[in-house]
Amino acid sequence: xxxxxxxxxxxxxxxxxxxxxxxxxxxxxxxxxxxxxxxxxxxxxxxxxxxxxxxxxxxxxxxxxxxxxxxxxxxxxxxxxxxxxxxxxxxxxxxxxxxxxxxxxxxxxxxxxxxxxxxxxxxxxxxxxxxxxxxxxxxxxxxxxxxxxxxxxxxxxxxxxxxxxxxxxxxxxxxxxxxxxxxxxxxxxxxxxxxxxxxxxxxxxxxxxxxxxxxxxxxxxxxxxxxxxxxxxxxxxxxxxxxxxxxxxxxxxxxxxxxxxxxxxxxxxxxxxxxxxxxxxxxxxxxxxxxxxxxxxxxxxxxxxxxxxxxxxxxxxxxxxxxxxxxxxxxxxxxxxxxxxxxxxxxxxxxxxxxxxxxxxxxxxxxxxxxxxxxxxxxxxxxxxxxxxxxxxxxxxxxxxxxxxxxxxxxxxxxxxxxxxxxxxxxxxxxxxxxxxxxxxxxxxxxxxxxxxxxxxxxxxxxxxxxxxxxxxxxxxxxxxxxxxxxxxxxxxxxxxxxxxxxxxxxxxxxxxxxxxxxxxxxxxxxxxxxxxxxxxxxxxxxxxxx
Amino acid sequence: xxxxxxxxxxxxxxxxxxxxxxxxxxxxxxxxxxxxxxxxxxxxxxxxxxxxxxxxxxxxxxxxxxxxxxxxxxxxxxxxxxxxxxxxxxxxxxxxxxxxxxxxxxxxxxxxxxxxxxxxxxxxxxxxxxxxxxxxxxxxxxxxxxxxxxxxxxxxxxxxxxxxxxxxxxxxxxxxxxxxxxxxxxxxxxxxxxxxxxxxxxxxxxxxxxxxxxxxxxxxxxxxxxxxxxxxxxxxxxxxxxxxxxxxxxxxxxxxxxxxxxxxxxxxxxxxxxxxxxxxxxxxxxxxxxxxxxxxxxxxxxxxxxxxxxxxxxxxxxxxxxxxxxx
Numbered sequence: 119x120x121x122x123x124x125x126x127x128x129x130x131x132x133x134x135x136x137x138x139x140x141x142x143x144x145x146x147x148x149x150x151x152x153x154x155x156x157x158x159x160x161x162x163x164x165x166x167x168x169x170x171x172x173x174x175x176x177x178x179x180x181x182x183x184x185x186x187x188x189x190x191x192x193x194x195x196x197x198x199x200x201x202x203x204x205x206x207x208x209x210x211x212x213x214x215x216x217x218x219x220x221x222x223x224x225x226x227x228x229x230x231x232x233x234x235x236x237x238x239x240x241x242x243x244x245x246x247x248x249x250x251x252x253x254x255x256x257x258x259x260x261x262x263x264x265x266x267x268x269x270x271x272x273x274x275x276x277x278x279x280x281x282x283x284x285x286x287x288x289x290x291x292x293x294x295x296x297x298x299x300x301x302x303x304x305x306x307x308x309x310x311x312x313x314x315x316x317x318x319x320x321x322x323x324x325x326x327x328x329x330x331x332x333x334x335x336x337x338x339x340x341x342x343x344x345x346x347x348x349x350x351x352x353x354x355x356x357x358x359x360x361x362x363x364x365x366x367x368x369x370x371x372x373x374x375x376x377x378x379x380x381x382x383x384x385x386x387x388x389x390x391x392x393x394x395x396x397x398x399x400x401x402x403x404x405x406x407x408x409x410x411x412x413x414x415x416x417x418x419x420x421x422x423x424x425x426x427x428x429x430x431x432x433x434x435x436x437x438x439x440x441x442x443x444x445x446x447x448x449x450x451x452x453x454x455x456x457x458x459x460x461x462x463x464x465x466x467x468x469x470x471x472x473x474x475x476x477x478x479x480x481x482x483x484x485x486x487x488x489x490x491x492x493x494x495x496x497x498x499x500x501x502x503x504x505x506x507x508x509x510x511x512x513x514x515x516x517x518x519x520x521x522x523x524x525x526x527x528x529x530x531x532x533x534x535x536x537x538x539x540x541x542x543x544x545x546x547x548x549x550x551x552x553x554x555x556x557x558x559x560x561x562x563x564x565x566x567x568x569x570x571x572x573x574x575x576x577x578x579x580x581x582x583x584x585x586x587x588x589x590x591x592x593x594x595x596x597x598x599x600x601x602x603x604x605x606x607x608x609x610x611x612x613x614x615x616x617x618x619x620x621x622x623x624x625x626x627x628x629x630x631x632x633x634x635x636x637x638x639x640x641x642x643x644x645x646x647x648x649x650x651x652x653x654x655x656x657x658x659x660x661x662x663x664x665x
Numbered sequence: 666x667x668x669x670x671x672x673x674x675x676x677x678x679x680x681x682x683x684x685x686x687x688x689x690x691x692x693x694x695x696x697x698x699x700x701x702x703x704x705x706x707x708x709x710x711x712x713x714x715x716x717x718x719x720x721x722x723x724x725x726x727x728x729x730x731x732x733x734x735x736x737x738x739x740x741x742x743x744x745x746x747x748x749x750x751x752x753x754x755x756x757x758x759x760x761x762x763x764x765x766x767x768x769x770x771x772x773x774x775x776x777x778x779x780x781x782x783x784x785x786x787x788x789x790x791x792x793x794x795x796x797x798x799x800x801x802x803x804x805x806x807x808x809x810x811x812x813x814x815x816x817x818x819x820x821x822x823x824x825x826x827x828x829x830x831x832x833x834x835x836x837x838x839x840x841x842x843x844x845x846x847x848x849x850x851x852x853x854x855x856x857x858x859x860x861x862x863x864x865x866x867x868x869x870x871x872x873x874x875x876x877x878x879x880x881x882x883x884x885x886x887x888x889x890x891x892x893x894x895x896x897x898x899x900x901x902x903x904x905x906x907x908x909x910x911x912x913x914x915x916x917x918x919x920x921x922x923x924x925x926x927x928x929x930x931x932x933x934x935x936x937x938x939x940x941x942x943x944x945x946x947x948x949x950x951x952x953x954x955x956x957x958x959x960x961x962x963x964x965x966x967x968x969x970x971x972x973x974x975x976x977x978x979x980x981x982x983x984x985x986x987x988x989x990x991x992x
Contacts, residue, residue, distance in 0.1 A: 135772045137736035138762065139723040141785050143818045144859050144945070207739070209969055221991070305921070404739040504951070504989055515899050515953060577695070578969060581756045583739040652681075652978055653988045662706045662972060662992035664698035 166323040166483045168418060169425045169459060170253065171384045175377040176435075177442045178547070178618050181370035182377035184426060188385075190378035192419050194608075195386045197600030198561055199415045201568045202389035203407035204594045208571075208584035214390070215560035216501060222567040222575050225659040229507060230637020232498060234559035234630060239495040241553040243294065243529060244536020246488035248546065251278040251289035254484045258477040261464040264345060264449035265473045272449050280546065287541035291534055297488050298530040301496070304519045312489045315482040322479025326463035327425050329476075330432045333466040338432050341465050346448030351437060353447070358440025376618055379611040382604075383554040385422065388415040389561075390494070404583035425459065433462050492529050499525040505658050507644045544620070551619035552626055555612045559630045561605035568598025577661070681985045682844055683709040687974035688892070688944025689816065689965035692720020692789070693761035697796050699972040699992055704809035706992070707976050711843055712809060715944045716816020716852040716892040717965075718796075719789045719823060722762040723781070725772040726750065733766070759970050763788035786822050793826045801832040810843075812836045816892045816944065817854035817863040836890075838873075840880060846939070846979060848888040849877040854945055855893055855926040858906065871928035878936050885957075885982050887938035893926040894943035895933050899951035900962035901925025921948075933958050940977060940984055952987060959984050966991065 176184060205218050215235065220228025256278035263272030277285050300308040333341075342351045388411055430438060440446070460480040464473040500522055503513035514524045540549045572579045572595070579585055579594075586593045609630065616623040645655040685703045690696035697718075704712050726735040732744035737757055745753065754764040765772070765784060775781045804811055813827055814837045827835040834841065836850040853863045853870060865873070874891065881887050894900035902921040905913040913920045924946060933941055933955050941960040950964025950973060963975040972992045978985040 135725050135727060135769070135775075137724070139725070139775060139781060139785075140721050141723075141782075142859055142861070143721045144717070144854070144857050144861050209971075309920070506988060510952075513951075517955075520897065520899070578971075581738060581740065581753075582969070586739070648988075651986050653976075653986050657707060657976065657992075658988060658990050660706075660990075660992060662699040662702050664695050664702065664970075 165418065165421055165425075166319055166480065167487055168384050169323075169422050169429075172381055172422050173426060173429070173438075173459070174442075175380045176439050178380060179370075179373035179376040179615075180439070181368070182373035183369040184377060184381075184430075185423065186369075187374050187377035187381045188419055188423055188426075190375075191382035191385050192416065194378075194382050194604045195388075195415050195419070196412060197565075197597050197604050198386055198389055199412045200408065200593065200597040201564060201601040203411040204404065204584040204586060204597065205564065205568060205571075206411070207404045207407040208578055208582040215564045216498070218567045219560070219563045220659055222571050222578075223563065225656070226638045226641035227563060227634070229502070229641050230634035231560045231563040233637045233640075234556045234633045236495055236498040237633060238553045238556040239491050239498070240529065240532035241536045241539070241549055241556075242491040243488060243495060243533035244290070244538070244540050245546065245549055245553060246484060246491055247290040247294040247297070247533060247537050248286055248540040249290075250293040250481075250484045250488070251286040252280055252546070254481040255289060257461055258481055260449070261461050261477045262474050264461075265464060265467075265470050267449075269449075283541050287538060290537045290541060293485065293488060294492075294530060294533045294537060297485060297492060298526055298533075301489070301492065301526050302516070302519060302521050302523055304521055308489060312486040316486045317482075318479050319482030319486070322476050322482065323425075325472075325476055325479070326459055327428055329463050329467050330459070331428045333432050335432055335434060338434075338462070338466055342437075342446075342448065345465060346446065350446070350448060351434075354440050354445050355434070355436045357445035358436060358443060375611065376615045379608055379615065380619075382608060383557070383612075385415065385419050386561075386604075387557065388418065404586055407583075429459050429462070432466070438462075492526075492533065495529045495532065496522060496525040499528060506648050506653060506655050507640065547620040551612065551616075551621045552629065555609055555621075555626060556630065556633070558605045558608045558612075559633070561601055562609070565598045565600070565602025565605055568601060569595050571598075575661075577664075681978040681980040682711070682846070683707070684711045684713060684843075684888075684977045684979065685709040685974055686713045686715060686890075686942045686961065686977065687963060687972055688715035688942075689717040689947055690714070690967045690972070691717055691761040691818070691965070692763065692792060693759060693967040693970055694755070694792075694796075695759035695970035696761070696967050696972045698799065699970075700974075701800050701803045701811070703972065703974065703992065704804065704807060704811070707990070709976065710809065712804075712811040713848075713890060713942065714811075714813045715850075715890050715942055716814050717818045717944060718813065718815060719792065719819045720761045720763055721818070723765050723775070723785055723788060724757045724762050725775065726753070726764055726766045727772055728766055728768055735764075737762075758792070761967050763792065786820055789820060790822050790826055793823045797826055797830045797833050801830060804832050810834065812841065812848070812850070812890075814850045814852040814890060814892070815863065816852045817857065817861045819852065820862050838877070840877060843888065845981060846886050846888050847881050847883065848890060849874070849881065850890040851877065852892045855928065857924075858910065867926060867928040870926060871931055874928065874932040875936075878932070878938075884936055884938060887936070887940075888979075889933070889936075889938045889941045891926075891929050891932075891941060891943060893929055893945045894949065894962050895930035895941070895955060895960060896925040896927045897923040897930070898925065898955070898960065899953045900943055900949045900960055901946050902949050903946050904948070930955070933960065939982065940979070942975070942977075950989060952989070959987065961987060961989075963989055 175182060175187060209217060216228050216232035219231050256275050259271045259275030263269065263275055278289060300311055339351045343349060460477060464477055467473045467476060499508065500513050502508040503510060512524050513522060515521065516523050540546050543549055584594050612619060613623060613627055616626060648655045685707050687700050690700065700712065700714060724735060724737055726733050732746055733750040734744060735742045735753060737753065738760065742753055757764045765788065775784065800811055811832060812834045815823060824835065827833055837852050840847055840849050851874060853865050855867050855870060856864050878884060878887065901923050903924045905920040905922040907913060937956050937958050941958050943960060943962045944965065946962060947965040949962050952959060952961045954960065961975045963973045966973050974992065975987060975989050977987045
């Protein structure tokens, strides 16, 4: 829809009436490019990491059809992306699910639902800093050691493997504290560091995929045999349990459903873009929100599929799964499963120098990912404090660095706890599984809010960009119902596959309810305590009748 | 002292004088109606509207023999009848824009910048007159005082409409007394890239604020309503733009930079009023203390007809409590 500015933008073509004229006034800026906003929406799930995590589906759910699983994830994801896009267009404000649920349904429910995401972010902070060691340093040194024939480097890589709990924890804690210090020093400093790392990692990812794309399968087999010894490729495949492979195309429906859940949980969180979407001007445009949020989700799935096709075509499905299971006996083979595409792209890369560069570039994903998760948790604390749900001191900002030191400290402590849990847990999949499960809780309530908004907040909905009809049918209630169902089915599926995802069924099932109960009690306590100050907490969420 | 209790606050905090402050409603009819009703809803003694009260956009509605046609908020309205058109006009006003109904040739005439400027100014002034009439109808006899100041985005044309009211108090550039507190008000901002109607260089703004505060009898009890927030605080961060007004990204996210006023900061640091109320930067909804001065920017969410504001309870030389609300 066209908007014409009074003086600094050209007048409309003769004979056409624009949708609106904007006068020259403060804040009138040209909108950020759709590409830029899409990248922003997708930044919650860095591409290289998403590929690594998505490919884990092959080992978590043997005999699953990865491509069908991704297709299911795509269809399910669309409901969530459309729901969040339309609600963001209607309420373009910082806060995402917390703002939607607390304003449309109930503040205590909004808090409880967002607490699930908050705890998920804290766990994610612990997980991502742990991955600096296990998925960053370990495969990087292993690959470099393998191609340079350096036993020391290979052993160094192995020393950051999952069985070395203390090493991993120390590296992880160091990474977490480093990012906390960077955050405390100032947003500008932190952003420069993570931008640089992100760019390096993205360039490395593209190079990895290109190398694999231009390496024939025969050439790859030859290189593996050269690296691991004669017949190494065939031996690895034969060592793999036949139960892991889809013999004669016999994929397992059950495993494919499990893999679909897992793929969805790694790609759906483009809706995290809704948390900060209000920072973009013209965020209240439906087409823009739909294009960027759905576009980033679909685009990411497409790129992950492309990467997976290239990777599996060159490396070989059976070989990769067997190697993930630790059956590849080449140098650093024990850690190959942690970052398969990097390891094997390294193996295929022409020249040791390039291998070293690519391996180091892969490490660039982890600190930005850690920063994003820490920032989400800090942002939640600031929102709670601003709304009176936490002491005001939590929102204290250092006057020199302009950073929320108390919130950073709280997230650091929570992240360290999460990190210790990951490092000393029998399987990091337990933490990953619970973290992902919790992250679906806001989807459930946002779905309900999307269905209910026309009844509970008609003032917001009627005539808004969210009141979108296709062939006369309102989209938001349908998308919301779908978002709700996807959230509920995802949580149910995660619980059904609790053994594969390595968590305790009843503990995991009780957790979302426990967090919602914490939210309700938290809100009641804050309300009572604020009341003693003469502050009525309910007013923060109450709508003033305009008439 | 409880976990959530501020130092100095007491159960009797609500006994102080209460202010509701909102800002940057940019022509939103719905926000203004809420603002007027906020007095009774929040139980406050004073309503303060802190500038940038007029809208930025004109929405053409074409009148034809078949009905009315317009595009608004991602909706295409084709040949709607008169009652539907009236409802659409109200919806446009509720979102802070001005409907302009006319035949095709009248709408095409808006392509001329000078004519468009005249139409804009007329729509804005008409809008303010309607608001003043509404405030007079709802607030008369209520005992609630209502203060309004224009902001940097507001044409000077609106001042007269505000001055004529005996209920709405036009306080731009003046000092008024709120019981034991005095309040100074300035809607001017530091220089922006948009060359808006009420801007001045930092040195001039500092001199103006200093002159205004010089006549205040008790600076420790002063309330300063100054449209732009102090520079480099939580209250003044907005996305950086380049010379072509394009938002700049860093790390995939908008690069946020301080855009507040150094003059306002210097004034607050030197004068240390009790309370400083700001707006201007919609994205930076926050409160922060500079020395003993509590500075608040309640932000703005006018585009969706939501009124962001702050309730402040004042005691003798102290702020007993403050709360950011979204109504």
